[in-house]
Amino acid sequence: MKFYALDRTIKALIFDMDKTLYTSAEYVGSQAEKLNAIVAEQRGLTPAEIEKEIEEARKNWADSHGGSRPSFSNIILSWGFTMEENVRWREEACVPEDYLKKDPKLRETLLALRSLYKLGVITNNPVSIAKRTFACLGIENCFDALAGLDTCMIAKPHEEPFKKISGALGVSPEYCVSIGDRYDIDLAVPLKMGMGGILVNGVEDVYSLKGAL
Ligand SMILES: [Mg+2]
Numbered sequence: 001m002k003f004y005a006l007d008r009t010i011k012a013l014i015f016d017m018d019k020t021l022y023t024s025a026e027y028v029g030s031q032a033e034k035l036n037a038i039v040a041e042q043r044g045l046t047p048a049e050i051e052k053e054i055e056e057a058r059k060n061w062a063d064s065h066g067g068s069r070p071s072f073s074n075i076i077l078s079w080g081f082t083m084e085e086n087v088r089w090r091e092e093a094c095v096p097e098d099y100l101k102k103d104p105k106l107r108e109t110l111l112a113l114r115s116l117y118k119l120g121v122i123t124n125n126p127v128s129i130a131k132r133t134f135a136c137l138g139i140e141n142c143f144d145a146l147a148g149l150d151t152c153m154i155a156k157p158h159e160e161p162f163k164k165i166s167g168a169l170g171v172s173p174e175y176c177v178s179i180g181d182r183y184d185i186d187l188a189v190p191l192k193m194g195m196g197g198i199l200v201n202g203v204e205d206v207y208s209l210k211g212a213l
Contacts, residue, residue, distance in 0.1 A: 001208070002198070004196060006213075013117050014177065016123065016182070017125065019182075020179060020180050020181050022203050027096065027100060031094050039089070087149055094125055096129065106206065106207070119144055120168065121147070124155045145168035156189070159189050163193075176190070179206070186199075
């Protein structure tokens with residue numbers, strides 16, 4: 001776990017979802033595999049060919065964005081697909097029920113944190129998938145605000161979803177801390193907006209947040 005700019009009064013915590021509120025290499029892998037297969041079919045390529053193209057696109061993006069990594073959404077939008085298609089394909093590709101189970105320790109952690117802070121979630125998956133993921137983990141009703149890919153129709157690391165959640169929580173960025181597993185996607189922009197940040201390695205780090213803050 002790594003902390004950034006936490007010397008502040010904290011009033012709200014904004015969590016990423018995938019690989020932050022759960023740790024499941026199998027589920028994350030299945031999402032990528034299914035999404036790749038859908039996009040490959042759309043482009044008339046094999047899964048191996050699309051993986052090569054994605055790697056190439058990541059390199060090009062990094063070269064033109066100061067070395068930062070793009071989200072998968074950024075890549076497929078740069079290929080001319082629409083955000084509506086991106087949302088629909090993710091709804092097809094994500095089946096949290098097949099991989100995730102109730103996490104009482106996470107629920108207990110979130111409820112304890114919620115007695116101290118407002119809690120929000122921003123995910124680059126659609127809102128419907130986020131709600132199903134919360135149900136699988138047993139953490140429904142643990143958050144004060146949620147923004148998915150189809151809330152602003154724009155993906156992290158754009159600042160729009162962070163502004164949206166800060167507004168929905170009624171907490172200005174200087175009192176917010178963004179928590180996620182990818183620095184370039186979850187932390188770089190919020191830090192620029194004046195938030196604090198915590199880089200986690202998975203849900204195991206989230207369990208220890210209360211003591212760490
Ligand atoms: Mg993540």
